[in-house]
Amino acid sequence: MDDHRVMRQDDNGNRFLVATGLGRAEAEALAAEFEARGHKQLYWVEAVEPRAPRAEAPAAEQVRYVVGAALVHRGRVLAARRSAPAEVAGFWEFPGGKAEPGETQEQALERELAEELGVRARALRPLPGSWTVRAGLELRIWAAELLSGEPRALEDHSELRWLGPAELGDVEWLAHDREVLPHVAALLAEG
Known part of the structure; x- marks a missing residue:
């Protein structure tokens, strides 16, 4: 059952959600993986309380992806170096962008890769x-x-790099993207 989340606390006592919608074993394995990699923050697993279904959340509460x-x-795997906005310029990320209203995450991803990189994926x-x-x-x-095309840095990126499994740590990732690297490494190992 996907009813657990992984949380972390930094040195200042700030608490952050790392991942949600996980089974207990998967959540515990992810928390243990981060701790084993030497992250200094405290990680723990929490059960997520089920919510009563609602017809529709008010617009202010809806999540945009x-x-x-x-x-x-x-x-x-392709890494993209941000050129804007200023607070993230120079850091690397997995390219993409915001889903538009009525668009699925899959549709948004495919559209964003066409717009940002000029590729079909x-x-x-x-x-x-x-x-x-x-x-x-x-x-x-x-x-x-x-699927087709050669990625080019068309929007918000100054450089692109294809990274193999041993090169994932060679660039300075944005924090959220860095946290998913163990899963990306597993994805590359699949073939």
Whole structure:
């Protein structure tokens, strides 16, 4: 049952959601993985209380998704260096963007990759975890495959790099993207 989440606490006592919608064993394994990698923050697993179903949440409470692509081609994954906005410029991410109203996460991912990189890609499946970017905005990273085209940095990126499994730590990732790297490494190991 997908009713657990992984939380973390930094040195200042701030608490953050790392991943949600996980089974207990998966959540415990993810928390243990982060601790084993030497992260200094405290990680723990919490059961998520089921909510009573609602007809529809008010517009102010609806979550909008940002989707990123772990775009795989020939055993490597694409990393994109941000050029804007200023607070994230120079950091690396999995390319993507915000889903438009009425658009599925898969549709948003495929559209964003066409707009940002000039490629045709297919969204395969979401990788474990989701992250709150800010109130009402949640990030999901999806496994995706390149169907056609050569990626080019068309919007908001200054550089692109294809990284193999041993190169995932060679770039300075945005925090949310860095947290999904163990899942990306597993994805690359699949073939």
